[in-house]
Amino acid sequence: THKRTPKDFIFGKVIGEGSFSTVYIAKDIHTSKEYAIKVCDKSHIIKQKKTEYVKREKEVLNMLADAKHSFVRLFCTFQDAERLYFVMSYAKNGELLPHINKVGSFDIECTKFYSAEILRGLEYLHGLGIIHRDLKPENILLDDKMHVLITDFGCAKILKDDPETPADADAQQQQRFRERSGSFVGTAQYVSPELLINNSVSRASDLWALGCLVYQMVAGLPPFRSRSEYVMFQKILKLEYDIPDGFCELARSFVNQLLVLEPTQRLGALDEHGAGYPSIRAHPFFEGVDFETLHEQTPPPIY
Numbered sequence: 620t621h622k623r624t625p626k627d628f629i630f631g632k633v634i635g636e637g638s639f640s641t642v643y644i645a646k647d648i649h650t651s652k653e654y655a656i657k658v659c660d661k662s663h664i665i666k667q668k669k670t671e672y673v674k675r676e677k678e679v680l681n682m683l684a685d686a687k688h689s690f691v692r693l694f695c696t697f698q699d700a701e702r703l704y705f706v707m708s709y710a711k712n713g714e715l716l717p718h719i720n721k722v723g724s725f726d727i728e729c730t731k732f733y734s735a736e737i738l739r740g741l742e743y744l745h746g747l748g749i750i751h752r753d754l755k756p757e758n759i760l761l762d763d764k765m766h767v768l769i770t771d772f773g774c775a776k777i778l779k780d781d782p783e784t785p786a787d788a789d790a791q792q793q794q795r796f797r798e799r800s801g802s803f804v805g806t807a808q809y810v811s812p813e814l815l816i817n818n819s820v821s822r823a824s825d826l827w828a829l830g831c832l833v834y835q836m837v838a839g840l841p842p843f844r845s846r847s848e849y850v851m852f853q854k855i856l857k858l859e860y861d862i863p864d865g866f867c868e869l870a871r872s873f874v875n876q877l878l879v880l881e882p883t884q885r886l887g888a889l890d891e892h893g894a895g896y897p898s899i900r901a902h903p904f905f906e907g908v909d910f911e912t913l914h915e916q917t918p919p920p921i922y
């Protein structure tokens with residue numbers, strides 16, 4: 620197939636905004652298929668020294684090309700004088716967050732299903748030695764059948780050499796921390812304590828974020844909240860969160876085993892990385908979940 624250009628697509632509305640990119644819905648004029656096209660401004664990326672992020676995202680998306688589930692796909696890339704274009708899957712039902720907000724919070728069946736779909740994505744990602752590092756409801760998308768598609772790998776870390784050692788946050792990650800008058804860039808609500816304490820990340824950092832996501836599906840809000848970023852960071856470092864009345868007991872136990880300050884003590888941290896997360900799958904919270912056929916299942920209705 621010939622190299623695409625912007626002229627091969629009819630660009631529609633903006634469906635996503637990143638610090639260095641804008642995502643549009645677009646239709647391929649030859650096939651009428653809908654895509655999400657992530658457009659990055661070259662000069663802005665160079666000025667902000669973010670070229671490594673863009674290269675990393677493309678590298679990770681290409682590593683995920685064979686995944687049959689759980690991730691947005693990168694179909695092709697092209698550029699013009701000013702911009703880079705990433706042609707990606709269009710997730711018709713958008714981000715997870717509005718779906719949680721629309722109903723207030725998920726019932727336990729929905730929480731189990733979506734937690735299992737996210738876990739299965741993390742198993743695949745971590746099995747390849749990739750850490751997402753920015754898991755949050757905005758980066759969990761829902762396709763036309765309401766299955767999970769994880770997106771946004773601009774902050775991902777690829778454990779190249781020794782996949783066993785935790786990845787010390789590289790300069791870019793530290794840069795991400797100190798940008799714009801020393802405040803954290805992106806959503807600080809899901810940042811792990813180890814990233815705050817010594818800028819280190821490992822697969823267990825994504826397990827911390829999974830704990831935050833499960834809490835948010837059940838409670839309708841993230842576990843660590845404050846108008847002040849500094850206060851929110853203090854709450855994370857002191858593990859200061861409460862379990863609201865009515866929070867399902869199995870979900871509480873599951874969240875409690877993921878929101879652990881010491882990364883190596885989190886549920887799943889000691890599992891063999893190639894073999895997925897047997898200790899997490901075995902938690903009673905996932906009682907009755909068939910992980911092998913998740914993608915063939917009809918997701919439970921959200922109401």
Ligand SMILES: NC(=O)Nc1ccc2c(c1)=C(Cc1cc(-c3cccc(C(=O)NCCN4CCCCC4)c3)c[nH]1)C(=O)N=2
Pocket residue numbers: 634635637642655657691707708709710711712713714717718721760770771772
């Ligand atoms: N940073 C990134 O990588 N961002 C990306 C990458 C790829 C990508 C991406 C973001 C996508 C985001 C997206 C956003 C949307 C969307 C935006 C606005 C409205 C809607 C929408 O209303 N959808 C119908 C379902 N709604 C959902 C909320 C409750 C009411 C009903 C969808 C659809 N897909 C996407 O489809 N593909």
